[in-house]
Amino acid sequence: MVSWPQPSSCQGAERNDCISRFGKVSTVSQFTDNFARRFYYLRLxxxxxCNFRCTYCLPDGYQPQGTQNKSFLTLxxxxxxxxxxxxxxxxxxRLTGGEPSMRRDFTDIIAAVRENDAIRQLAVTTNGYRLQRDVARxxxxxxxxxxxxxxxxxARQFHAITGQDKFDLVxxxxDAAFDAGFSKVKVNTVLMRDVNHQSLETFLDWIRSRPIQLRFIELMETGDGGTLFRQHHISGAVIRxxxxxxGWVLQARARSDGPAQVxxxxxxxxxxxxxxxxxxxFCASCNRLRVSATGNLHLCLFGDGGVSLRDLLxxxxxxxxxxxxIAASLATKKQTHFLHQGNTGITQNLSFIGG
Structure with missing residues (x-):
């Protein structure tokens, strides 16, 4: 393992101020697992x-997991x-959910994470229903x-998939995101056989003159979604x-990028x-860890359990x-998921840990 340099705000004369703002300056080496994978990326x-009822995630709407009075991570x-x-x-x-913008303090959360100069990229995955109103903020x-x-x-198929008639709003x-200064927007599309897998040309026409990275995500099996998976799963290799x-050309992948082949x-x-x-x-280049909304560390989206961090927060x-x-937990991270064997771990739906 290699030591990670401190952010510039923790150097020289500003060091004491940095310590007072962010706590004791760490000497911990970079998070690395037993397979020499380094973790540059946190999905939080x-x-x-979530207020949507997507067929592949929450077809019956949001159902609270566990106790009714659980609390999510505070600011x-x-x-x-x-x-x-x-x-x-x-x-x-990356801030995820559920739908992260449903938190009333979402803008404050963005600002709190960005207090730390070492976080070079701060992203959100959203269903987009509050974008027009809030994206500039x-x-x-x-x-x-x-x-x-x-x-x-x-629009009609969007409504059928999400349970919400909000296509035009999204x-x-x-458009509001571009107006607010974002130079590129990524759009996530769950690839489903006989639903949208034959719509490639429609999507290509849409991005021909727009700086959008359209990401086709293979439908993944979850504990609640086995039947839908068997009906609609199709390999992304068809699109590739x-x-x-x-004439599309594969691009090189940066170390903190997600798993997409671009x-x-x-x-x-x-x-x-x-x-x-x-x-x-697929798992050989894994560079991301997950923390759930209730403070559990998850080493894999489809792992068997989580490690509680809440008492130390x-x-x-x-x-x-x-x-x-966290470092000790990485010693137990498996080399791969077991989706091929139909083992979805504890993930009942994709909102449970954050996708």
Missing amino acids: SITDV DEIRRVTRAFAAAGTEKV WRAAGLTALNVSIDSLD MRGI DQLIQQ FRHEDYQGEIGLIMPYEKE AHDGQQEALQAR
Whole structure:
């Protein structure tokens, strides 16, 4: 393991001020597992509540998990957990849910994470229903990247998939994101056989003159979604083969990027990304860890359980203990998921941990 340099704000004469703001400067080495994978990327869920009823995630709407009176991570707990990860090499944080913008303090959460200069990228994955109203505020607070879930460019099919007649609202939200200064927007599309897998040309026409990275995500089996998976799963290789035939070129992947294979074409302003968790060696480049909205560390989206961090997030002064617990947990991270065997772990639906 290699030591990670401290952020510039913790150097020289400003060091004491940095310590007072962020706590004791860490000497913990970068988070690394037994397979030499380094973790630059934290996916932090801040709620499991969602107002959409997507067929592949929450077809019956949001149902509280566990106790009815559970509490989600507070603003200060979010500061502490992201500070600990940043001090051990994490440079990208993605805020997820559920639908993260359902938290009333969402803009404050963005600002709190961005207090730490070591977090170079702060992204959110959203269903987009509050984009038009709030995206300018999010960008002003420090949000640097945006993923919006859109599974169809047909308004009626969008309604059928999400349970919400909000297609036009979400599309206006994407326009608002560009107006707010985002140079690129990523759009997540869950790839489903006989639903949208034959719509590639429609999506390509949409991104021809728009700086949108459209990401096709293979439908993944969850504990609640086995029947739908068997009906609608299709490999992203079908899309990849079409792209290559049309002259799209695979791009190199940066160390803090997500798992997408990204393709570009000289005739298009937009890009295509493919996320294919069933492809061989998908897990070999894993660079991300997950923390749930209730403060559990998850080493894999489809793992068997979580490691509680909540007791070490209650107050300042626990950062080294927190980092030590995370580092020790990495010794148990498996080399791969077991989706091919139909083992979905504890993930009953994709809002449970944050997708």
